[in-house]
Amino acid sequence: MVKALFSAVASAALLSVVSATPVPDSEVQIDDLLGFDASYVNTLGVDDSKIPEAITLTVEDVANETSTQIEPFLAPGVDAATLEERFIEGADDRKQYTGTAYPFISVGRIQWSNGVYCSGALVGPRHVLTAKHCLISGASATFSAGYDNGSHKGQAQVTTTVSVTTNGGECGVKNDWGVMIINKRLGDSNGYFGVKHVDKSKIGQTGFNHVGYPGDRSTNGQRPFRQTNNKVLAEHGYGCDTYGPLSTNTDCAGGQSGGPFWETLNGNQYYIWGALSVGVTSGGKAWAKWGSGNTMVSTVGRLRTEFP
Ligand SMILES: *[C@@H]1O[C@H](CO)[C@@H](O)[C@H](O)[C@H]1NC(C)=O
Ligand SMILES: *[C@@H]1O[C@H](CO)[C@@H](O)[C@H](O)[C@H]1NC(C)=O
Numbered sequence: 001m002v003k004a005l006f007s008a009v010a011s012a013a014l015l016s017v018v019s020a021t022p023v024p025d026s027e028v029q030i031d032d033l034l035g036f037d038a039s040y041v042n043t044l045g046v047d048d049s050k051i052p053e054a055i056t057l058t059v060e061d062v063a064n065e066t067s068t069q070i071e072p073f074l075a076p077g078v079d080a081a082t083l084e085e086r087f088i089e090g091a092d093d094r095k096q097y098t099g100t101a102y103p104f105i106s107v108g109r110i111q112w113s114n115g116v117y118c119s120g121a122l123v124g125p126r127h128v129l130t131a132k133h134c135l136i137s138g139a140s141a142t143f144s145a146g147y148d149n150g151s152h153k154g155q156a157q158v159t160t161t162v163s164v165t166t167n168g169g170e171c172g173v174k175n176d177w178g179v180m181i182i183n184k185r186l187g188d189s190n191g192y193f194g195v196k197h198v199d200k201s202k203i204g205q206t207g208f209n210h211v212g213y214p215g216d217r218s219t220n221g222q223r224p225f226r227q228t229n230n231k232v233l234a235e236h237g238y239g240c241d242t243y244g245p246l247s248t249n250t251d252c253a254g255g256q257s258g259g260p261f262w263e264t265l266n267g268n269q270y271y272i273w274g275a276l277s278v279g280v281t282s283g284g285k286a287w288a289k290w291g292s293g294n295t296m297v298s299t300v301g302r303l304r305t306e307f308p
Contacts, residue, residue, distance in 0.1 A: 029281045032133055035117040035213065035255030037220035044113040050140050052158045052180070057299065059164050059175065065298035070123070072194035072270050073187060078102040094217060094225040094251050098148065102191045103270045105146035105153040107211040107260060109221065110180070114139040117221055119212035119259030121272060122192035124304045125185040126156070129195065130258030131275050131291055132178040135161040145186050147213070149222045153190055156182035162303060164295055170239030176277040177291030178258075179299060181307045193262060195300045196271040198232075198246050198292055202263070206231045210250050212259030212276060221255035230261065236280075236287055244293035245277065252279040252288050261290055 078101075097104065106122040110130055118134035120143060128143050146153030160181035166172040208230040213221035230250045237247030248261060260272045274290025 031252075031254065031279045033131075033252055033254050033257035033276060033279055034134065035215040035221045035257075036115045037111070037117050038115050039220070040111050040113065040117070041115045042113055044111060044140055044142060050157060050159070051138060052141065053160045054135065054137060055160060055162045057162065057164045059295050062164070062295055062298040062302060065302055067297060067301050068294075069196035069271060070194050070297055070301045070304070072103075073125075073192050074102065074268065075187070075189055075191035078105075078191045094214065094227045096217070097211065097224050097226040100146055100153060103193060103262070104211060104224070104226070105190045106187070106192050107224065108143050108145040108152070109147035109213045109224075110134060110141055110143050110158075110258065112136045112139040112141045117213065117255055118257045119255065119276070120180065121211075121260040121275075122187045122190060123179070123195050123272060123300050124192055124307075125187040126182045126307065127187070127192070127300065127303055128158075128180040128182060129193075129260065129272060129275050129296075129300065130178055130180060131277055132163040132166075132176045133277070134258040135163055135178040135180070141180070143180060143182050143186075145190050148224055149218075154184065154186040156184035156186055159183050160307070162299065164299065170237075170245060171241070173277050173289050173291065174240040174243070174245035174293050175291060175295055176245075177275045177296045179303050181303070193260060194269065194271040195297050196273065197294055197297055198244055198273050199263075203232050203234045208232065208248065208261055208263050208273070210248075210256075210259055210261050210276070212252070212256030214253040215255040216253040227251060233287055237289060240293075244274070244290075246274045246290040246292040248288050248290065250276070250288040251286070252276060261292075
């Protein structure tokens with residue numbers, strides 16, 4: 001199973017954290033939430049020889065960049081008027097979503113030429129935020145915005161991946177985010193998300209959103225699913241430092257890794273707080289943990305400048 005083959009640093013590291021709770025290890029399950037679709041192995045449909053360049057920064061490299069939030073972009077012609085209405089689902093379960101409005105066309109499916117797939121979101125004209133453990137070395141990749149069972153709202157090849165070095169533990173989860181640079185400015189037409197620090201005054205609140213491509217709800221994660229009314233949890237997380245990582249009650253399965261968790265401000269401004277890192281079940285409860293926080297936000301701001 002791909003979970004074992006591509007087990008992430010973050011999920012391995014998380015074991016030590018979870019075992020600190022009074023729950024037998026045998027009852028703790030951690031999933032790095034990667035998807036695997038054998039039909040794409042070496043048949044990505046792009047130049048499979050184009051392996052993205054991998055750039056690894058250190059946390060210190062971006063520590064001097066102190067923005068607490070990076071702004072979103074609503075593309076001309078993109079309709080945000082009906083968004084609040086579209087979010088109203090009532091239940092907090094994942095539901096298949098077939099709409100093609102912003103910001104959903106800024107979320108997309110990442111497919112690697114070794115079969116691994118993940119979720120991600122545009123956070124700049126050609127910047128896609130995903131999980132660090134979704135950055136596969138030695139393979140090529142495409143990002144398909146607004147992907148739904150073969151149709152999409154723009155597709156581009158990944159040219160560069162950027163992440164920061166981590167030493168595992170809770171900080172490994174906090175920094176289990178990565179940014180992919182793609183070869184087309186899809187964000188100009190689709191719009192893109194902002195990113196911001198976790199706002200701790202909103203712990204315990206609901207109303208946050210997530211979209212991803214779970215492999216348990218459609219074959220090989222071909223269909224997008226969203227969960228509305230996600231709740232930010234107080235009882236797990238913030239184990240690295242004052243900035244993260246973020247924990248929520250989001251339902252998740254393989255394929256959703258890297259998918260965005262966002263808050264809506266002023267009706268139509270969308271700010272990602274985190275990219276899905278791992279799902280944890282322990283003591284009969286399940287929750288999700290997210291790559292999130294200051295270093296992620298700083299890096300997105302920096303990359304918007306360095307990769308225009
Ligand atoms: C932060 O440090 C990096 C690396 O030293 C440098 O390239 C960058 O210009 C600095 N940024 C700011 C905002 O000072
Ligand atoms: C995708 O579309 C094909 C062709 O219309 C259909 O047969 C298939 O069931 C769809 N797959 C999913 C997962 O909905």
